[in-house]
Amino acid sequence: MARPAVLRKPLGFVGRYEHKPGAEKNRTHYCPGCGHGILHKLIAEALEDFEITDRAIMISPVGCSVFAYYYFNAGNLQVPHGRAPAVATAVSRANPHAVVMSYQGDGDLAAIGGNHIVQAANRGENIAVFFVNNAIYGMTGGQMAPTTIEGMKTTTTPYGRNPLTDGYPMKISELLDSLHAPVFIARTSLHDPANIRKTRAAVRKAIQYTIEKKGFSLVEVLSMCPSNWKMDAVSSQEWIRDVLIPVFPLGTLRDRGSEAVEMKRPVPTFDPAKVREVLGVGGGKQKALARRRVDPKYADPSIRIAGFGGQGILSAGTAIANVGLEYGYNVSWLPSYGPEMRGGTANCSVKIREGSIGEPEATQPTVVIAMNRPSMEKFEQILKPGGTLIYNSTLIEVEPGRKDVETWAVPITGIADGLGNTKVQSMVAVGAFAGVTGLFGLDDIKGLLPAMFESEAMVLLNEKAVEAGYDYVTGMRR
Ligand SMILES: Cc1ncc(C[n+]2csc(CCOP(=O)(O)OP(=O)(O)O)c2C)c(N)n1
Ligand code: SF4
Known part of the structure; x- marks a missing residue:
């Protein structure tokens, strides 16, 4: 007889979420309907299943992503805006046994940190990057991000993003796919269960390649931000399906993990x-x-x-x-x-x-x-x-x-x-x-x-x- 499924919090999460004094104890930092919590869960389950909680190091930068530091049963470094790939580089090179993950929003990764991610990908750093694309700056109240789509209203594009003045939405996965070094690049979405399952698989692949020291992996995840999109949770999911995905098509852009060999970077010696x-x-x-x-x-x-x-x-x-x-x-x-x-x-x-x-x-x-x-x-x-x-x-x-x-x-x-x-x-x-x-x-x-x-x-x-x-x-x- 099949064993009943036991629903419990994955061990990749800490047992207790510590909040600021006065905050309600039984809720996360994220707004209702936000995608961050779903992605957190997928990563936390993978940390447990791969048995790497004792050597996983999460780099959380600035933006709503920063709150990752409250939740994961892993090492954590909170770093300045956009700098996660640089810090992840240092941590992974200094400690090749560590499984280093960087968790970044689109403002963080594509705007202020745009050059950092390109350089880290180009060097083929052995890190797994989880890139939360919600097409907007979430934490600061909804300004235009590099990934904001054409015509989308934000607080800094109140008449809608106009390519003539604001440029076009930046397709980070495609951009990084033009580089030689990365081993795995995929774009997934969190808007329905089938796509959450695909995100789960991509998250695991990125972590697995990092454990195997295959090099740079990035999973771009289309994620709901109901608060700044000014929609309810269900409409946010539908908006991803109907509007965002046509601009940011889903799929695996590159998967060279099976042919890639373990990277043997020379460990720097000091003479x-x-x-x-x-x-x-x-x-x-x-x-x-x-x-x-x-x-x-x-x-x-x-x-x-x-x-x-x-x-x-x-x-x-x-x-x-x-x-x-x-x-x-x-x-x-x-x-x-x-x-x-x-x-x-x-x-x-x-x-x-x-x-x-x-x-x-x-x-x-x-x-x-x-x-x-x-x-x-x-x-x-x-x-x-x-x-x-x-x-x-x-x-x-x-x-x-x-x-x-x-x-x-x-x-x-x-x-x-x-x-x-x-x-x-x-x-x-x-x-x-x-x-x-x-x-x-x-x-x-x-x-x-x-x-x-x-x-x-x-x-x-x-x-x-x-x-x-x-x-x-x-x-x-x-
Ligand atoms: C150097 C610096 N510049 C600006 C800010 C203000 N700031 C905080 S969060 C943020 C935007 C983050 O947006 P995103 O990366 O898309 O993450 P989200 O909140 O949507 O998850 C900005 C500009 C800052 N904290 N530090
Ligand atoms: S502002 Fe947006 S990204 Fe931030 S927690 Fe709320 S819904 Fe999520």
Whole structure:
């Protein structure tokens, strides 16, 4: 006797959907009649059936798709608008065992992320992309998307999309089908049970090829958005059948999965000597400088340098990062080019690590170098308790507010002026950093200056600046 079917939530979903406080507990985020929930279920069932919940990673971007992060029993990364294919690339390359899926709406994938998806497909990244085409921006209230069809009224095309002014609906599957690398491209729909079954099959194929490391798969899914189409759920399904499908014909555009062989991408290896050679670091020296014994407080520093434009903030950061490289550390340097006010703060983050660096921004720095008062007031707030604040006492006439950090008042601009050139204040700051942290030797920094400055006079002047900053703080210790 056949066993009765047991209807239950697939294990590819988390047991409990967490909502924001105050939200009703027994409903999803999606509007009634929305296609997202159906597609979620098809993916969740596949995660269970393929037994990959422990190695599936979902990349959810911006749009109604973002809510995927609440539902799947899988790893999840929420990423900026349109960037899912780039992040999926990184995750799948760094961890080839992971089954990486990107779940994107049409505004996200075809507009702001248009180039990302084309490039990821062209590289044949081993990812499964689920592309929810509802012909409109859902989350933001119904603006025109690249996939909006001709004549369709949206909040930004109130008289209907006019190709003369707004272009034609973009057929992403056909576009990607012109590329060499993808293995699987299909367009399906969620408007009735028969097509949901076909979507189910396509979802499984895309996931299967990703598990088998066959390369890039994309399933474009026509999906209802009753709220922004201003229709009820049933009319939305009929509208897909009668109006959307004639523009976006359904079917498998490409299926090369069975003939494709498992991709064996070379796993990137890190050879510091090779990197030094290629980057020309160390004036052709193959070996890194001998590391110094560093107070554990300053091992793996996360540094924020801030001041106003013209103070050489970014150069000071570059110099510190470059010296870190010379010692064979991993380093990152992240400038901030925010729309700063004149006289406000410009800043950069530098990280120096023995191990790998995840996030390049020093969101909770262990060392802050503040070159002017607005910078000190802004960045001492985020300094890690027990961290170190080096501040330019020439221009900052107030005491730092934080009492739980070590503070060093160094007249950085004054020292540079004493050397006859205010511009070298950035290198005074580098010297002070080296003196306070003990991370770099004075001679080691000086040895790099010829690679940074063209004229001998500038090299000499900057040598003096580094030395003066270094000597000032080491003198304070005594
Ligand atoms: C960089 C950036 N630009 C714009 C937005 C605003 N925004 C949020 S969702 C969205 C549209 C998403 O539409 P779509 O990808 O079609 O997804 P849907 O909501 O229809 O599922 C936009 C423009 C944003 N969050 N970030
Ligand atoms: S706005 Fe549209 S896409 Fe977003 S949840 Fe509602 S119906 Fe779905």
